[in-house]
Amino acid sequence: MKNVLEAKNVSMWFGGLQALNNVSITIKEHEIVGLIGPNGAGKTTLLNCITGFYKPLKGKVFYKGMEVTGLKPHKICKMGLTKTFQIIRAFKSLSVLDNVLIGALLRSSKMDEALSISREAIEKVGLRGKEEMTAGNLTPADQRSLELARALATKPDVLLLDEIAAGLNPVEVSGLVETLREINREGLTLIIVEHVMQAIMPIAKKIVVLHGGRKIAEGPPEEIKRNERVIEAYFGEE
Amino acid sequence: MIQHLLEVFIEGILIGGIFALFTLGLNMIYGVLEIINFAHGEFIMLGMYIAYWLFVLMGLHPLLSLAIVFPLLFFAGAAFERVVIEKVIKAHIFIQTFITFGLLLLLQNLAYFFWSADYRAIRIHFPLISIGGLHVSTPRLIGFIGSIVTIIILHLFLTKTKVGTGIRAVDENPVAAELMGINVKRMRLITFGLGTGLAGVAGVFISLFYYIYPTVGFIFILLAFIIVVLGGMGSFIGSLVGGLIIGELESLSALFVGPQWKEAVAMIVFILILLFKPTGIFGMGERK
Amino acid sequence: MITLKKHLSKVLIAVMFSLIPLYPSPYFRRTLFLVLYFAYLGVAWDILGGYTGQGSFVHAAFVGLGAYTSALLFIWWRLTPYISMFIGVLVSVLFAALIGYLCFRFGLRGHFFFLASIAFLVAMRYSFTNWDLVGGATGLIIPLESSNPWLYMQFEGKLPYCYIMLVFLLIEIYLAEKIVKSKLGYYFIAIKEDELASESLGINTLKYKLVSLMVSAAFTSMAGTLYAFFVGYIAPETVLSDILTVQIVIVAVLGGAGTIYGSLIGAFIMVPLMEYTRAFLGARSGLDLIVLGSLIILIGVLYPHGLIRLLEKIYWRLRMVKGGRNEKCS
Numbered sequence: 030m031k032n033v034l035e036a037k038n039v040s041m042w043f044g045g046l047q048a049l050n051n052v053s054i055t056i057k058e059h060e061i062v063g064l065i066g067p068n069g070a071g072k073t074t075l076l077n078c079i080t081g082f083y084k085p086l087k088g089k090v091f092y093k094g095m096e097v098t099g100l101k102p103h104k105i106c107k108m109g110l111t112k113t114f115q116i117i118r119a120f121k122s123l124s125v126l127d128n129v130l131i132g133a134l135l136r137s138s139k140m141d142e143a144l145s146i147s148r149e150a151i152e153k154v155g156l157r158g159k160e161e162m163t164a165g166n167l168t169p170a171d172q173r174s175l176e177l178a179r180a181l182a183t184k185p186d187v188l189l190l191d192e193i194a195a196g197l198n199p200v201e202v203s204g205l206v207e208t209l210r211e212i213n214r215e216g217l218t219l220i221i222v223e224h225v226m227q228a229i230m231p232i233a234k235k236i237v238v239l240h241g242g243r244k245i246a247e248g249p250p251e252e253i254k255r256n257e258r259v260i261e262a263y264f265g266e267e
Numbered sequence: 268m269i270q271h272l273l274e275v276f277i278e279g280i281l282i283g284g285i286f287a288l289f290t291l292g293l294n295m296i297y298g299v300l301e302i303i304n305f306a307h308g309e310f311i312m313l314g315m316y317i318a319y320w321l322f323v324l325m326g327l328h329p330l331l332s333l334a335i336v337f338p339l340l341f342f343a344g345a346a347f348e349r350v351v352i353e354k355v356i357k358a359h360i361f362i363q364t365f366i367t368f369g370l371l372l373l374l375q376n377l378a379y380f381f382w383s384a385d386y387r388a389i390r391i392h393f394p395l396i397s398i399g400g401l402h403v404s405t406p407r408l409i410g411f412i413g414s415i416v417t418i419i420i421l422h423l424f425l426t427k428t429k430v431g432t433g434i435r436a437v438d439e440n441p442v443a444a445e446l447m448g449i450n451v452k453r454m455r456l457i458t459f460g461l462g463t464g465l466a467g468v469a470g471v472f473i474s475l476f477y478y479i480y481p482t483v484g485f486i487f488i489l490l491a492f493i494i495v496v497l498g499g500m501g502s503f504i505g506s507l508v509g510g511l512i513i514g515e516l517e518s519l520s521a522l523f524v525g526p527q528w529k530e531a532v533a534m535i536v537f538i539l540i541l542l543f544k545p546t547g548i549f550g551m552g553e554r555k
Numbered sequence: 556m557i558t559l560k561k562h563l564s565k566v567l568i569a570v571m572f573s574l575i576p577l578y579p580s581p582y583f584r585r586t587l588f589l590v591l592y593f594a595y596l597g598v599a600w601d602i603l604g605g606y607t608g609q610g611s612f613v614h615a616a617f618v619g620l621g622a623y624t625s626a627l628l629f630i631w632w633r634l635t636p637y638i639s640m641f642i643g644v645l646v647s648v649l650f651a652a653l654i655g656y657l658c659f660r661f662g663l664r665g666h667f668f669f670l671a672s673i674a675f676l677v678a679m680r681y682s683f684t685n686w687d688l689v690g691g692a693t694g695l696i697i698p699l700e701s702s703n704p705w706l707y708m709q710f711e712g713k714l715p716y717c718y719i720m721l722v723f724l725l726i727e728i729y730l731a732e733k734i735v736k737s738k739l740g741y742y743f744i745a746i747k748e749d750e751l752a753s754e755s756l757g758i759n760t761l762k763y764k765l766v767s768l769m770v771s772a773a774f775t776s777m778a779g780t781l782y783a784f785f786v787g788y789i790a791p792e793t794v795l796s797d798i799l800t801v802q803i804v805i806v807a808v809l810g811g812a813g814t815i816y817g818s819l820i821g822a823f824i825m826v827p828l829m830e831y832t833r834a835f836l837g838a839r840s841g842l843d844l845i846v847l848g849s850l851i852i853l854i855g856v857l858y859p860h861g862l863i864r865l866l867e868k869i870y871w872r873l874r875m876v877k878g879g880r881n882e883k884c885s
Contacts, residue, residue, distance in 0.1 A: 080755070081754075082751070082754070082755075101754065101759070102751075102754035102755055103753075103754050103756075103757045103758055103759045103760070104759075106754070106755060106756060106757035107757045111755050111756070111757070112755055113755070114751070114752065114755070118749050118751065118752040118755075119752075120744070120745060120748035120749060120752065121748070122748065123744065123748065127741070127744075130741060131741050131742070131744075131745045131753075131756055131758075132756045132757075134738045134741055134742070135756060135757035135758075138738045140737075140738075143738075179756060180755070180756070182756075183756055183757050297666075303666050303669070303670070351852055351855075351856055354856045355855060355856060355859065358855075358859050359859070360665050360666060361604070361610035361669075361808075362808070362855050362859045363855075364610070364666070364669055365610075365804060365805075365808060365851060365855055366851060366852050366855035366856070368801055368851065369847075369848045369849070369850070369851025369852040369855065370848065370852060371848070372798070372801065372844050372845075372847055372848030372851065373844075373845055373848030373849055373852065374848075375841075375844070375848075376841035376842070376844040376845045376848065377841075377845060379840070379841035379844075380840050380841045380842060380845060481841075485797075489674075489677060492670050492673075492674070496667075496670065500666075527684075527685050528681075528685060530677070530681045531678055531681035531682050531685065534674050534675075534677050534678035534681060535678060537670075537674045537678075538657075538671060538674050538675065538678065541658075541661075541663060541667060541670065541671045541674065542657050542658075542661045542663075542671075543661070545661065545663060545667050
């Protein structure tokens with residue numbers, strides 16, 4: 030399979046603090062990759078460097094062979110690469126349908142076309158019947174799904190999900206995992222950031238572990254579970 | 268020529284000290300309440316008028332009127348905070364800003380209604396001082412010294428007293444301050460009162476050498492904005508240094524570009540600062 | 556909500572049409588013109604402030620640019636305002652692009668954008684006050700040219716101006732509605748709601764904020780031209796004043812920002828209130844502005860979302876009462 034996304038030696042500082050230190054990752058098409066690590070490991074920073082919310086101070090990011098380092102997020106999104114946020118950022122005072130419609134308008138300026146893209150995305154994440162509800166009144170789990178639908182409506186090829194299961198109960202998590210599997214089956218490449226290892230292990234084919242801004246391990250879940258450095262990083266902290 | 272230039276330079280420093288005083292009031296309010304008080308200049312104006320009327324009607328020396336101006340404007344500001352600002356403390360910043368603009372219009376035109384648009388001045392004779400052959404405007408010197416003394420008192424209040432520490436804590440982090448048991452609401456009240464009180468004090472000093480009219484506050488609020496942004500929103504030392512810099516800019520640009528252009532020059536400098544260094548020299552920038 | 560807005564607009568428009576010819580007082584017509592003028596300005600502001608969430612205090616500058624451009628072109632070459640207003644629009648849009656690019660490019664938000672927008676307005680006013688070409692502090696008088704009233708937009712009475720302003724307002728509302736319901740409108744609202752999320756959905760926030768500002772400026776500028784020919788005299792103190800900006804904002808916010816029709820309500824309340832205080836209590840007293848100031852504070856505290864929301868609430872309550880009765884009947 031082809032490489033769809035590649036980050037090479039990415040480094041990032043905030044003030045004097047180094048958030049990422051020479052991190053390189055390679056993502057293949059149609060993969061589900063888990064990006065894990067303890068708090069402050071640099072996971073969100075890495076996502077932001079890839080999707081253009083930060084411009085990495087060193088290193089390069091390639092998407093489908095093109096360099097996208099330092100491009101604005103909206104440009105990168107248009108190329109088919111986008112992310113959801115760690116804290117819920119649904120447009121809270123708009124309806125569910127309008128939220129998703131705003132995403133869909135990227136691919137079609139025609140209202141009726143955009144609407145049908147939106148309905149499809151809403152259906153996919155299981156929010157059917159809630160189209161007219163105001164996003165702010167949804168449960169946190171539904172708001173997460175809404176963000177997912179909104180991102181799907183931009184028709185991405187690669188989707189980066191930042192702690193999408195945060196704050197959800199186990200039933201909601203398993204529902205979400207099922208949705209993600211389904212989306213992946215349709216051809217999307219997923220990079221899922223998780224703080225909790227257990228949530229990601231069942232679906233990810235590959236796990237990348239960050240710790241203190243460095244990549245400390247990479248491989249299939251079973252290997253990662255036995256990796257000494259990973260165990261140390263997790264249990265040394267807690 | 269050199270002598271004249273030096274005199275202008277000294278004048279800039281003197282006036283800059285007074286600028287720093289009223290800017291500190293504005294900046295404290297911003298730091299604690301995260302509101303830009305557009306009506307700040309109107310409290311300066313009120314301070315000027317109170318000093319004027321106490322002088323004209325009762326013969327009270329303007330410097331003595333400080334004892335009335337500060338408490339009066341402290342309570343006026345605190346009352347406005349409790350009755351109006353507190354109600355919109357969670358509203359969108361645009362509504363907050365807009366309300367203070369309403370207060371600006373209200374106070375400005377109340378002054379206009381009661382006291383007309385006439386230009387007034389406090390006519391007191393001050394002896395001319397000259398230092399090493401340089402003539403220095405005595406009222407400005409008094410205003411400068413008064414401002415510096417007030418700023419020092421303010422600094423002592425903020426660092427040495429319990430309330431002052433509380434204010435600084437809220438300024439630093441309102442959530443943490445709340446958790447530590449500080450009455451944040453009360454700190455907001457006191458800070459707003461202090462801010463408007465300081466504006467009044469600055470007004471009294473300015474009234475020693477400046478015309479008094481209803482819209483006079485607008486000039487000062489614009490200057491205060493420039494200084495706050497230049498020095499950094501929420502920075503005490505920034506307001507101080509910024510005040511001196513803008514004081515200099517004002518008097519030097521009046522000399523070199525012509526007095527009618529000095530406001531336009533100030534505005535252009537302001538826009539440049541906003542664009543290139545919106546966090547100011549000492550600032551931490553917009554929070555949230 | 557949508558049905559209410561539709562009814563409301565129809566009622567208001569019908570009322571306005573029937574009102575204009577009814578009352579032959581020039582003073583009344585002047586007030587009516589100002590109501591329409593401010594409603595128009597409020598709608599224009601709303602596109603940027605209400606929909607895109609970029610509360611600006613610069614808008615009087617666009618009124619001024621429109622007014623000055625048309626006045627100068629008329630004084631120099633007797634160019635008809637129907638053409639010069641588009642040149643004014645061009646000037647305003649260029650100015651909007653300049654300040655918008657500077658402010659948004661450097662990421663000025665919230666308080667900093669307010670301050671920058673007011674600084675641009677004040678800088679422009681000071682410059683015009685000192686600029687002899689545009690008449691300095693005394694401003695410009697539009698010379699009388701009674702040969703062809705329609706061509707030069709110079710009429711004896713105020714009535715034709717009311718009709719012209721009304722037509723402009725209706726066209727503006729029509730266009731604003733179109734914009735709001737299009738992709739552009741959705742993107743504006745997305746930016747107001749959350750800029751980072753908008754970027755992640757492929758919205759070029761810088762570009763769309765600029766577009767919003769430029770559209771808003773273009774509409775605003777036309778009103779400047781109309782106003783200049785309505786009063787026949789413009790000066791920095793009238794068309795570039797901070798009070799004008801505040802009036803524009805209050806019209807939009809009073810009625811309800813982000814609603815288009817809110818501005819109609821806002822103008823219908825603010826203008827008569829100010830005009831009649833001035834008429835009954837004297838122009839030189841400042842009482843009209845005292846009223847305005849108090850109004851701002853009251854509305855800000857009591858109805859920060861505008862009066863249109865209040866009307867909507869009343870409307871729904873009435874409907875519910877009615878619905879209840881119907882149920883009982885059946």
